[in-house]
Amino acid sequence: MPNLSIKDVPDAWAEALRQRAAGNHRSLQGELMAILEAAVMGTTPAATLRTAMPTGHVQGWKTVAQIGAELDAKYPTPVTGVPLGVDIIRAERDAR
Numbered sequence: 001m002p003n004l005s006i007k008d009v010p011d012a013w014a015e016a017l018r019q020r021a022a023g024n025h026r027s028l029q030g031e032l033m034a035i036l037e038a039a040v041m042g043t044t045p046a047a048t049l050r051t052a053m054p055t056g057h058v059q060g061w062k063t064v065a066q067i068g069a070e071l072d073a074k075y076p077t078p079v080t081g082v083p084l085g086v087d088i089i090r091a092e093r094d095a096r
Contacts, residue, residue: 026061034061 021031037043062070 030061 017031018028021028024031024034026034
């Protein structure tokens with residue numbers, strides 16, 4: 001993949017991008033990729049979805065709500081009749 005570089009970015013813009021990235025729980029690189037993807041795809045960064053590229057790389061992001069909705073659709077009923085993870089961890093810890 002090609003690398004891009006932007007020179008002479010004003011300090012205020014760079015700081016605003018860093019704050020935006022932190023607010024979206026992304027690295028600066030991840031935030032810039034989301035902005036570029038939205039510009040290329042004609043969407044907003046929040047609306048971009050994770051799509052596989054032919055090279056095996058993954059591009060884009062899903063919101064927590066999108067991931068939750070997919071998991072709810074895939075697993076509509078909770079698993080019952082098995083020990084909880086917290087109980088397994090406690091038993092392992094107490095066995096030491």
